[in-house]
Amino acid sequence: MEKTLCRPCAEGFGSIGKIKALTGKAVKITCDACGRRRFGLRYEVEEKKPAVPRLDANKTSLYKLVSEFQVLPTMSRTRFSKTPRTRSWWLRWDGGGEICEAYLSESWGDAVLSIRKKDWDGVTTYQEAFRLPVDKLREPGMIE
Numbered sequence: 373m374e375k376t377l378c379r380p381c382a383e384g385f386g387s388i389g390k391i392k393a394l395t396g397k398a399v400k401i402t403c404d405a406c407g408r409r410r411f412g413l414r415y416e417v418e419e420k421k422p423a424v425p426r427l428d429a430n431k432t433s434l435y436k437l438v439s440e441f442q443v444l445p446t447m448s449r450t451r452f453s454k455t456p457r458t459r460s461w462w463l464r465w466d467g468g469g470e471i472c473e474a475y476l477s478e479s480w481g482d483a484v485l486s487i488r489k490k491d492w493d494g495v496t497t498y499q500e501a502f503r504l505p506v507d508k509l510r511e512p513g514m515i516e
């Protein structure tokens with residue numbers, strides 16, 4: 373996309389994307405970005421799309437995450453699995469009379485953690501889902 377920009381605005385675009393000057397000598401222009409009359413150039417501007425973070429998990433990181441919400445048995449007594457061909461992961465454990473499972477998946481760039489407990493008859497006794505901001509997941513290394 374072509375834009376006529378003053379120098380401060382061109383530097384601003386340079387920090388968020390690729391920018392290339394199309395004209396050599398600064399002339400008095402009206403800047404497309406700030407609307408001011410300043411000296412500037414014509415530029416080809418290519419804005420970077422913000423990178424969509426991709427979720428990644430392994431048994432240790434998922435265990436740590438779930439333990440922030442639930443009291444878990446030791447890690448060796450939980451079972452971890454990944455759903456084939458999708459970016460979603462399961463952690464299952466025996467909650468002492470209840471079958472417990474946590475399901476982590478991606479939704480619109482956020483991570484969604486669903487926790488569900490069933491009794492031995494298959495009746496759901498607890499169900500809750502948490503939408504987690506990506507910032508919260510950066511720490512345990514769950515972002516690819």
Ligand SMILES: [Zn+2]
Nearest residue numbers: 378381403406
């Ligand atoms: Zn400007």
